[in-house]
Amino acid sequence: MSTQDQYRELVEAYALGSLDAAVQAAMEEHLRSGCQECAQALEEARWLVTRLAYLAPDATPSDILKGRLMQTARAETVSIRPKSRTPIWLWAAAAAVLVFALYNAREAYVLREKIASLQKTTAATMQDREKLRSQLQEAKLQAMIMTDPKSQTFALPASEKDWPQMKAMWHDEYGLCVMGHEIPMPKSNRTLELWLMPKTPGSKPMPLMTVRPNQDGSLYVVVAHPPEDMHNTQWLAITEEPAGGSSQPTGAPMWMGSIS
Amino acid sequence: MFLAVLTPTDSREVSPDAALVRSLLRQDVNAFEQLYDRHSRAVYSLVLRILQHASTAEEVVQDVFLQLWRNASRYDASRGPFLPWLLTLARNRALDQLRLKSERQRRREDQAEEPPAVFSAPDYESALDEKRQAERVRSLMNLLNPRQRRAIELAYFEGLSHSEIAESLQEPLGTVKSWIRNGLMRLKEGLQATP
Numbered sequence: 001m002s003t004q005d006q007y008r009e010l011v012e013a014y015a016l017g018s019l020d021a022a023v024q025a026a027m028e029e030h031l032r033s034g035c036q037e038c039a040q041a042l043e044e045a046r047w048l049v050t051r052l053a054y055l056a057p058d059a060t061p062s063d064i065l066k067g068r069l070m071q072t073a074r075a076e077t078v079s080i081r082p083k084s085r086t087p088i089w090l091w092a093a094a095a096a097v098l099v100f101a102l103y104n105a106r107e108a109y110v111l112r113e114k115i116a117s118l119q120k121t122t123a124a125t126m127q128d129r130e131k132l133r134s135q136l137q138e139a140k141l142q143a144m145i146m147t148d149p150k151s152q153t154f155a156l157p158a159s160e161k162d163w164p165q166m167k168a169m170w171h172d173e174y175g176l177c178v179m180g181h182e183i184p185m186p187k188s189n190r191t192l193e194l195w196l197m198p199k200t201p202g203s204k205p206m207p208l209m210t211v212r213p214n215q216d217g218s219l220y221v222v223v224a225h226p227p228e229d230m231h232n233t234q235w236l237a238i239t240e241e242p243a244g245g246s247s248q249p250t251g252a253p254m255w256m257g258s259i260s
Numbered sequence: 261m262f263l264a265v266l267t268p269t270d271s272r273e274v275s276p277d278a279a280l281v282r283s284l285l286r287q288d289v290n291a292f293e294q295l296y297d298r299h300s301r302a303v304y305s306l307v308l309r310i311l312q313h314a315s316t317a318e319e320v321v322q323d324v325f326l327q328l329w330r331n332a333s334r335y336d337a338s339r340g341p342f343l344p345w346l347l348t349l350a351r352n353r354a355l356d357q358l359r360l361k362s363e364r365q366r367r368r369e370d371q372a373e374e375p376p377a378v379f380s381a382p383d384y385e386s387a388l389d390e391k392r393q394a395e396r397v398r399s400l401m402n403l404l405n406p407r408q409r410r411a412i413e414l415a416y417f418e419g420l421s422h423s424e425i426a427e428s429l430q431e432p433l434g435t436v437k438s439w440i441r442n443g444l445m446r447l448k449e450g451l452q453a454t455p
Contacts, residue, residue: 012444013422013437017355018415020423048448050344052416053302053351054397056309060301065318070293073329077287200410202428206312227312245313 007038015045059225063130138222145169145177145222156180156236156257166219166255168236175224176208178236180255183213186240193241194221195249197234205237210245233259278337285332292329299343300325303350310354310417320357324350348376355419393451400450401443407431408439415440 007030013019014027031038101108145151148171156166156178166180178194186192191212195205206227213219226233237253277298283291303324308317328335328346335345401409407429414420414428422440426433 009441012441013415016412016415016440016444017419018421018425018440020421044448045444046348047340047344048444048451049416050347051397051447051451052401052412053306053347054394055401055413056305056417058301059305059308061304061318061321065322066293066296066300069296069322069325069329070289072326073289073292076329077289200406202410202414202430209314227309247313 004035004037007035008041011038011041012045012048015042015049057225057227062134064127067126141174141224142177142220142222145171145174148174152230154236154257154259156238156255158255159253163254166238166257168257168259170226170230170259172229175222176226176230176236177223178219178221178238180213180219182217183219185213185217189243190240191243191245192219192238192254193245193249194223195237195239195253196226196228197237198228199232199234205249207245207247210241230259235259275337275341277342281328281332281335281337281342284329292325295328296325299346302343303346306347307350307354310351310358310419316357317354320350320353324353345376351416352376359419396450397447400447403450404443404446405439408443411436411439412443 007027010019010023010027014024019027031042146169151169151171151174154168154170156168158165163184164180164182166178166183168176168178170176183192191210193210194208196208197203197205208223208226209221211219211221235256235258237249237256239249239251239253241250277295280291280295280298284295300321304317304321307320307324308314311317311320324346327349335342401412404412411425411429411431414425415422420428422433422436425431425440426436429436431439
């Protein structure tokens, strides 16, 4: 096989980003040398690699994210809007307006305060509404999972005998619900984190979400779109982690149950 | 919606995405909102699959769209469709987040401000119905040996190198290389086949 052929065989892995460092450096050098055949193949390979995004389960970001982005974009638009050329007569009018504004400075200040207060109230109300909507959706989903006869129930025994057992209910379509009562409250700088272990060999535990029990010790977690379905899941577990959660468990499971 | 947006448009026409990105250069917030509505699910789905953590995934998606908002000129519509470019940008960011301490990640961080290359769609893709195209990608990947498919997923969604995948799957390095190349070739051949 010629050197050219050897490079050509690396193009797909290069587009995927899976070449080891030394080979990747050699490939980059080859591409810099102006090989048209590999450059053309790379164009197609990059396209092919983006097809792999179809393998990701469909998911929807929160409305809060969109609100945050649009707010940032609008704020930046205001701050960089270019100044227009202003005719002299307009400056005179502006000066008159300024005098008027100064004359009414106190009223303007009060008005601004009122507007700011209203904006704050509106923002808080919208946040509350969004939170309530989200809680309502979660409660509905939980009820569907718990009442549908197609849901399967799994026990999550505790590692300590003084702790009560938790329960998981899993529905192929609606998702996963984990629940328990009289759950010990973690310290303020700690949280509980739910994990899923795929059956696929070589897999690592996948973090699903962090949660703290309610004041009465009850705990309900709803995962609408688990990253694996129940038939591909080996076990579920709950560990205690630093507040904010971890990407991999840092302690032994406090509750753990086999999914089979 | 996620499936719809991955499909290329005819390169001879100005795509809706290209027109919207052009409007971003004039700081058009409405265009930004439309682009977000069209593609946020695709981007979020990919980033969440890589990071497996919703709040971190949202942070990365926010970074990606803000980069688009602030540097829209970095996308050259004449060189290829928008979404593959955006997904490549999102994947790079998500993998950076995933592997903060690795050598490969540091190399990527050095290039973090460099946008990914824009690349054109091959002809065979243009003719395919978008929903069938997604189904075909999934079904073609499902035809692979599960461990071969896993090797490709480890490379794409976790950013692992051949050696790292070989170690993770406890397979010889040569096997992993063949799996990945042959798997991608079979995917390409499957997509090229007449629908």
